[in-house]
Amino acid sequence: MRKHSTFNMVNRKNLLIAxxxxxxxxxxxxxxxxxxxxxxxxxxxVERGLFExxxxxxxxxxxxxxxxxxxxxxxxxxxxxxxxxxxxxPEGTKVKKGDFxxxxxxxxxxxxxxxxxxxxxxxxxxxTQVKIDTTLELRQDREEMxxxxxxxxxxxxxxxxxxxxxxxxxSKAEIELEKSERALNEKIKNYKIKVTRAAxxxxxxxxxxxxxxxxxxxxxxxxxxxxxxxxxxGMVIYEREWNGKKKTTGxxxxxxxxxxxxxxDLSAMISKTYVNEVDIRKISVDQIVKVSLDAFPDKSxxxxxxxxxNVGEQLPNTDSKVFEVKIEIIESDTNLRPGxxxxxxxxxxxxxxxxxIPLECIHSEDDxxxxxxxxxxxxxxxxxxxxxxxxxxxxxxLNGLKEDDEVLLTIPSNADDLKVERLTEVAKSN
Numbered sequence: 190m191r192k193h194s195t196f197n198m199v200n201r202k203n204l205l206i207a208x209x210x211x212x213x214x215x216x217x218x219x220x221x222x223x224x225x226x227x228x229x230x231x232x233x234x235v236e237r238g239l240f241e242x243x244x245x246x247x248x249x250x251x252x253x254x255x256x257x258x259x260x261x262x263x264x265x266x267x268x269x270x271x272x273x274x275x276x277x278x279p280e281g282t283k284v285k286k287g288d289f290x291x292x293x294x295x296x297x298x299x300x301x302x303x304x305x306x307x308x309x310x311x312x313x314x315x316x317t318q319v320k321i322d323t324t325l326e327l328r329q330d331r332e333e334m335x336x337x338x339x340x341x342x343x344x345x346x347x348x349x350x351x352x353x354x355x356x357x358x359x360s361k362a363e364i365e366l367e368k369s370e371r372a373l374n375e376k377i378k379n380y381k382i383k384v385t386r387a388a389x390x391x392x393x394x395x396x397x398x399x400x401x402x403x404x405x406x407x408x409x410x411x412x413x414x415x416x417x418x419x420x421x422x423g424m425v426i427y428e429r430e431w432n433g434k435k436k437t438t439g440x441x442x443x444x445x446x447x448x449x450x451x452x453x454d455l456s457a458m459i460s461k462t463y464v465n466e467v468d469i470r471k472i473s474v475d476q477i478v479k480v481s482l483d484a485f486p487d488k489s490x491x492x493x494x495x496x497x498x499n500v501g502e503q504l505p506n507t508d509s510k511v512f513e514v515k516i517e518i519i520e521s522d523t524n525l526r527p528g529x530x531x532x533x534x535x536x537x538x539x540x541x542x543x544x545x546i547p548l549e550c551i552h553s554e555d556d557x558x559x560x561x562x563x564x565x566x567x568x569x570x571x572x573x574x575x576x577x578x579x580x581x582x583x584x585x586x587l588n589g590l591k592e593d594d595e596v597l598l599t600i601p602s603n604a605d606d607l608k609v610e611r612l613t614e615v616a617k618s619n
Contacts, residue, residue: 230601232564235586235594236545242538243479243580244471248462248516250529252453256421257428258290260447261414263407269297271441272415274449280427280435281526284419284452291449293415293442302412305405312401316394323387330380337373344369423452426527432505453527458518460492460531463504463511471537472497478516481532485524492516494535538578543585550596551576551584560609562597563590569597571607588612 260272273294284290344366351362419425427435428448436442442449460480464472478492495517501510516533518525550561551574563572574589589612590596 230564231598232595233547233550233598235590235592235596237542237592238545240540240543240545240578240583240585241536241580242471242540242578244464244468244535244537245581246462246464246514246533246535248460248531248533250458250460250518250525250531251527252426252451252455253457253459253517255426255451255453256423257448258417258420258425258450258452260291260293260417260442260449261411262447263411263414264444264447267298267301267408267411269301269411270444272297272447273441274436274438277427277436277438277449278425280425280450282425283423284425285422286419288419289416290419290425291417293417295412295415298408298412298415302405302408305401305408309398309401309405312394312398316391316398319390319394323391327380327383327387330376330383334373334376334380337369337376341366341369341373417449419452421452424455424526426451426453455523455525455527456521458525458527459495460516460518460533462514462516462531462533464514464535466501466510466512469497469501469512469514472512472514472535473537477536479534479536480516480518481534482525483530483532484526488522488524490522491519492533493519540578540585543577544587544590544592545583545585546590546596547598548579548582548584549598552600554609558609558611561590562601562604562607564595564597569601569603569607571604571609573609573612575612 261267264270264272275292275294277291278284278289344362348359348362348366351359354362427437427450429435430440434440436449460478472494474494474497476494478494480490480492482488482490493516494514496513496515498513501512503510514535516535546561551559552561553559558573559576560571560573563570572589575587577585577587579585
């Protein structure tokens with residue numbers, strides 16, 4: 190009896206030890222399923238907190254206000270449509286008002302100026318010649334009129350002296366006097382016509398000379414503008430062409446847009462960016478933006494959306510439509526320079542208290558069912574969820590999970606063996 194009782198006690202003890210070991214194994218296994226650092230079973234907890242719906246874009250800094258450095262304003266009047274930049278100081282150079290900025294190729298305008306000078310000299314010569322010819326011609330006519338007046342006086346004296354002569358002689362004297370009067374009157378009329386004609390011709394030649402002189406003076410003024418100086422103090426930033434390339438030495442400026450470079454106001458900066466047509470509906474004026482700088486990774490700035498384009502455009506080498514968005518940098522920073530690349534996180538919306546999980550936790554089936562792998566102690570559920578707003582890294586959960594639930598970041602090996610727990614089924618069971 191004693192031996193039997195001792196044997197039972199030993200068996201009971203062994204059973205207790207075995208049960209304890211089994212329980213310990215189950216506990217370890219269940220905890221290993223929720224270990225956040227174990228291979229394929231990495232889990233995270235569903236958190237509740239502030240959620241920001243953001244749209245991230247890259248942009249480029251530019252001054253909100255700037256002064257254009259332009260070439261000569263009279264290019265169109267000079268019939269010069271394109272001019273090559275012969276010399277241009279380096280971008281980023283700080284200049285004072287009146288400092289040299291650039292020079293333009295003078296070959297075309299020099300030829301035009303030489304031609305205009307020749308035309309001016311020709312017009313002056315022709316004007317002088319016409320003036321001399323007219324003077325001589327009118328002087329001759331005046332001499333002839335003087336002689337006709339003398340002849341008329343002689344004829345009057347002859348007629349007066351022939352009053353005692355026979356009637357035939359008197360009649361002949363009267364006829365001669367009448368002829369003389371007619372000749373004088375005809376000459377006076379012709380003289381007046383010649384004066385009018387001479388005045389018109391002189392006016393025509395004077396106008397031609399004036400045009401030639403104005404052309405020459407215009408080209409001279411335009412030529413003076415081929416050496417471009419700074420209109421204000423500032424830092425030189427190159428102007429961009431229609432294709433986005435910067436105008437440098439060898440580039441051309443046009444008569445319709447003769448801007449060579451700009452002098453930006455560095456105290457007020459904006460980031461110009463482009464948002465795709467999918468996300469543009471989330472963007473509106475006055476939204477706050479978190480701005481980062483590639484040049485200064487540790488620097489963080491605050492911005493505000495000030496302008497959203499109403500019409501989309503297609504940038505070079507892209508297929509999708511984008512909309513231009515301008516973001517004002519609220520802070521003033523002396524390190525900011527035009528052309529710096531920015532990262533713009535536009536805060537489109539905020540939710541004060543939301544259930545949040547990483548995007549990696551969310552999966553879909555047949556593009557209709559959205560689910561997560563939910564860890565419930567030692568069980569793994571393929572749980573359908575209703576997803577709300579998303580940003581670049583996280584999403585909000587409207588239904589299917591609660592705070593502190595654990596979900597997998599990765600797809601487990603037995604995922605295909607699990608059946609999706611539908612929200613309707615969960616609602617019925619509750």
